[in-house]
Amino acid sequence: MPQRAIRFRTTTPVPARAPVDTVALMARFEAIRAELHVPTEFPPDVLAEAAAAVAALVLPERDETAVPFVTIDPVGSMDLDQALHIEREGDGYRVRYAIADVPAFVLPGGAVDTEARQRVETIYAPDQRTPLHPPVIGEDAGSLLPDQVRPAFVWDLRLDAAGDEHGAEVYLAQVRSRARLDYRGVQQSLDDGTADEVLVLLKEVGQLRITLEAARGGASLPLPEQEVTQGPDGDYVLGFRPPVAAEDWNAQISLMTGMAAAQMMLRGKVGLLRTMPPPDQGAVARFRRQAKALGVDWPPSERYGDFIRGLNLADPRQLALVHEATALFRGAGYTAFDGTLPQQQVHAAVAAPYAHVTAPLRRLVDRFGLVVCAALTAGDPVPDWARASLAALPEVMKTGDQRAKAVERACTDAVEAAVLASRVGETFPADVIDVDPKRSRVTVQLTDPAILGTARGESALGRSVQVRIDTADVATGKVEMSIV
Missing domain, CATH: 2.40.50.140 (Nucleic acid-binding proteins)
Known part of the structure; x- marks a missing residue:
């Protein structure tokens, strides 16, 4: 079965469709979580420790609350990991990307840390989300909500006129987001000419980074996103959601930060990379034969990434090719190293070394990557608790990622069955x-x-x-x- 990009939403009104047995569907969601051992409520000791950490929080000395950061997320999101600000600097750009300081609320080896290592990542289902951290951290004190002073790891990235990053550092600071924006609102403001300067620059930098990605051989897979939406009446509706360009531009800022983090780790010879091997040449040859059989022209000199990027999803033959391309994007995982550089350093789809450091509220591994990079930037030793965890994290993340994907697939299968039961x-x-x-x-x-x-x-x-x-x-x- 080809991979699916799935998004669950629960707040947007939707048009009427065939009636759905909501009771049976909700029961199926609960059964899926039980079958796949998804954690339920947080234990009392975890909640108590989280509340105590929030009460005892000491903000970083460095104050960057004057920087007008904004967040851009799906509508209704409360676990806001990232806030950005972009300004012109000479003929280039300065990008500051604030990432939630989750380590400020998590005692190494404590109850919250232990629970997070079991949960691994936030798990999404149509009826609810199972968070990585207690809400007092993930949706309140640790989240970069607007008009709130928060501790954050600030990535300070300098770009040239072509959007190429030529200087990066990361440090702890106090930040304050000025606005909570969403993708469609951002896109609309850019389309109608009412966008603030920071969003105009997001578009400029995002487009430049996409050009650089293509030049280095990066390949993103434009699978249509299957969206499960719950309306006010409780019914669920399936649809394919067309992405907006603002999502790609915003994603490029995250990718750039992850690439900068990977370079820091490689220079320091310690860290955890997100890696993926290049596609097997046999798989590429098979994919080329499939393109020929479907009558889709693929010039011999064109790289597979450029070819995939140019496919038209409105054409059934080319849509089929996009799904077939999933065979080229396999083997992603995490590679830990300490003292000796790993043989596999590159994420083939990114076409560069890459690390996960931009979603610590929702993904376990990012907390460790942030701490490693901040220490390396400051010239300090990497904290022992983070260093000692690196070797075990790849397997922990693999197990958690498999569970999250299994929940998404099973829940979407259940919604499909419910939608079709009366038909x-x-x-x-x-x-x-x-x-x-x-x-x-x-x-x-x-x-x-x-x-x-x-x-x-x-x-x-x-x-x-x-x-x-x-x-x-x-x-x-x-x-x-x-x-x-």
């Missing part, structure tokens, strides 16, 4: 995005409702077909379809 026997147009001739099955993508699943029958890759819904069981999340 068994109906037929829908679909596009074939993968084929399994040995099992006489194909993977198909329906547009409305937005379903990605398998169907019995045979067809060619990239072909438009009609599929019939044979069964849809909410209790198991299984949907059976067949080509008609």
Whole structure:
């Protein structure tokens, strides 16, 4: 099954659709969390320690509350990891990127730390999110909420006129966000000409960084994002959400910060990289044959990243190729090192060394990367508690990431089954995005409702077909379809 980009939302009104058995669906969500051992409530000792840490917080001496930082996140987000400010500096740019100082609230080896190592990352489901940290930290004192003074790791990045980073440091400071913005609002203000200067510069820098990414051979996979939305009436609706450009520009700031962090770690010979090997040449050759079979032109001199970036998702044949490209993006993991540089240093999709340091409220590993980089920048020893944890973190993160992805997949399967339960026997147009001739099955993508699943029958890759819904069981999340 091809990978899916999934987003869960619970606040936006949605158009009416076929009735959904919400009771059965909620029961299935609970069963999924139980089956996959998702943590429930925080233990009392964790909550007590978190509250005590908030009460005892001492802010950093350095004060950068005069810098007009803003946050950009999905609507309704409370766990705000990042705030940014961009200004012109000569013919280049100065980017300051404030990241929530989660270590200020977590006692190494304490109850909050122990619980976070078990949770690993925030887990999202359509009906609720299971946070990495207690809400008093993750959604309050540790979050970069507007008009609140917060401790943060401030990344100070200098860029030339082409957007290339040529100087980076990170330090602790007090910060205060001026506004909580969302992607669509940012995009709208840029489109209608009402955006503040910082957003205009975000667009400039984001576009320059995308150009640099293409030049170094980076390859982002433009999979359509399957969105599960819950309306005011409690019903769930599936759709494919078109991304807005502002999301890509904002993501480029995070990527640039992660690349700067990786270089700091490599120079200091200690840290934890996010790595991915380059695609196997056999997989690239297979992908090239698939493009040829589908009639999609791929010039021999064009790199696979540039080719993927230019595919048109509105064309069923090219959409199928995007899903097939997931075979080229495998093997991502974490590589820890201390004293000896690792053999594998590059994340192939980023086309550069890269580290996770920009989401500490939602991802365990970032807390350690931030502490390592701050110590290296200051010329201080890396704290023993962080250094001692590096070797174990890759396996911890792998286990947590697998669980989070399993929850997302299972919940989305359940919503698909619920949406289709009242439509068994109906037929829908679909596009074939993968084929399994040995099992006489194909993977198909329906547009409305937005379903990605398998169907019995045979067809060619990239072909438009009609599929019939044979069964849809909410209790198991299984949907059976067949080509008609």
